[in-house]
Amino acid sequence: MYLPYLRGKQYELIALRELCDTMAANREKISPIIEPVKDSSTFKSCIDCLAQQNINFTVIINPSVGDLKDSHEHTKTIIGHLSRLPANFNNWQLGVLIDSNFNFLQISQQVLDLGFEGKKFTLIHNVIRRDIENILTRFNSGDHVEFNVINYTHINDRRRYHRKFARDTIVSLDDFFLSQPRNADYRQVGESEFSEEHVFYREDGFRGFSDFLTIGEPYSDGGFLPYAVAIHITYEDNEGVIRVKHFTSISNEDASDVGGKFAEALEELINWCDEGHVLETKAVEEFRSLHTSGHFPGLGVIKKLSIMHHIELILNLIET
C-alpha cells in the first residue's frame, strides 16, 4: 500500500482531486496523507472528492507547517471540515503528528469533544517518544490506530522503534527527494536515485510505505520567480529502482521568460518520453498536449503533474 504524504497546498490538492478516478480503480493500494496548510475551498473539495469515490485517506489535525500549525483553534477548524463529510463514509483516519512537543491529552480530548469517539487514527511518528506506550494506550492501541507511520528521516533507529507497534499498522515514511538549493542546479544533477520501497516494503515488514513525492519534506510557502524551471519525473529503471529525472531549462541567467524556460525543459522531457523510458500516465499525456499547443500553464500545474505522475507510477508498480 502506498501513502503519498502531501502538504495541502493548492496544486497538491488539485493533483489528488484529478487523480480520483485513477485512485478509485486502485482502492486497495492507496491512502493519501494530507497535512492541511491552509483553510481553503480546495481542501474541502478535495476531501469531498475522495469521500465520494470511497478512497481511504488521512487528514492531519495538528499540522506542523503552514497557516494552520500550532493552534487548537486550527485543529478545531480542520476537524470542523472533516465532520461535514457524509455520515455514512467512514473510510478515513484522523492523522496526528507525534513530535517532541506533542500533547496527546489535549489532542485526544479535543477529538472526543468533537464527537469522533471510536474514530480511527493514523499516527505519524516524527520523533522517538520514551512515553510511546502511554500514547498508544491513549489512542486505544491496536484497534483504533490504522497506521503507525514512522518518519525515518528523523527516526534513525530502523531496527527497534517499530517493535512498539502492531505489525499490520506500520508504514515507513522517507524523504527520497534530493532537493537542490536552486532550480538551476538540477541541470547539473540530471537525475537521481529515488527509492525501491515498492519492491521491499513487505519483506521489510511494513504494511505500506510513504514518501514526500517529488516535493521533499522541507516546507516553503513558495515565493519568488525562479531563475530556472525544473520538471521532476520519476521512472523505474532496468533494476527496478525508481529514479527521478530532472528536466531543467537552459537559459537561466535571470527570472524573465518563465514560459520560454518551461518550453525548454518540456522539450527535453518529451524527447526522453519518446525514447520510451517512461510510464505513459495521465500527467505525461498532459505534458504531451502542452508540448503540442506550446502553452505554459503556470508553475503550479507543473508541480501538480509531477505529483500525479509519481502516484500513478507507484500504483502501477505495486500489487496492494
Next chain:
Amino acid sequence: MKISSNSKYADLLENLYYYLQRTYRSEYFYKNALINKLLLGTYSLNTTTVLNEFKIGTSIADFVLLNGEARIYEIKTDLDSLDKLEKQILDYSQFGNKIYIVASHNHIEKLSEIYADSPVGLIEFTQRDTLSTVKEADSYSGNFDHTCIFKALRKHEYLEIIQECYGAIPDVPNTLIFRECLRLAKQLDICQFQKMAFEKLKARKLRSPQLLLDSRTPYELKHICYTMDLSTDEYDNLYKFLNKELAHVSSLPQR
C-alpha cells in the same frame, strides 16, 4: 525632544529616526532623503515616477527616478563596499540616461577620482542630511541594450509597445510570446525603444500620491510609505497609530 507618557507614536518614531541616523546610517536614510528631497522637493509626483529596488540586468538599482530622463541612483553607505559598483554602473547604463552614485563623505574622494572622466554623477549625503551634488551626471545612451530594457518591463507593458509599433501582437502560444516580442523589439531603434519603455515605466502610478505628499505622512516614513504603496485606508490607519499616545502602550494586547 524628551519622550514622556503623553508623547505620541509619531514623536517616538521621530526620535528613533534621528537617533539611528546618528548611530547607524543605513541605506534607508539615503533613500528617504532622496524621496523627500528629489521626488517631493525638486520634482513633481505628477510628472515623475520612482522605482524602488528595480532590476536592471543582474543588478538591482536602489532608486530610479523617471521624468524627462531615466536617472538611476546607486547608494553606497559607509556600511557598503565598492566592490560591485563597476558592474552595477555598467548594468544601469544599459537602460538609464543618467547615473548617480550617492555616497557618504568617506567614499566621495575615491569615487571622484575613479569617475572623473565618466558620465557618472556623484552626490554626497552629508552629515547634515542634505544631498550635495559633487559632480553632475552627463546623459549617455551609448550602452543602451534592447534585451536589458525589454526584461525590465512587465508583460502588458511590452505587449503594448509591440502593439503600438507593429499594429498587432504576435499570434503565438504563451511559451513563445516573450521571445517573439523580444525579437521584434530588437528591430526597433534603440533610443526610440528606450523612450517607449521609459514611458511605460513612468505610467506605473501610486495608489494614493496625494497622501504621500500630505504633511500627516511624516518625513521619516515617506520612503517606506512610497515603497509599500499604501492605500487610503492604510494611510488612515497609519495616521491613527501615529496620533496615539504612548500611555496606551501598556493597554496593548500582550503577545
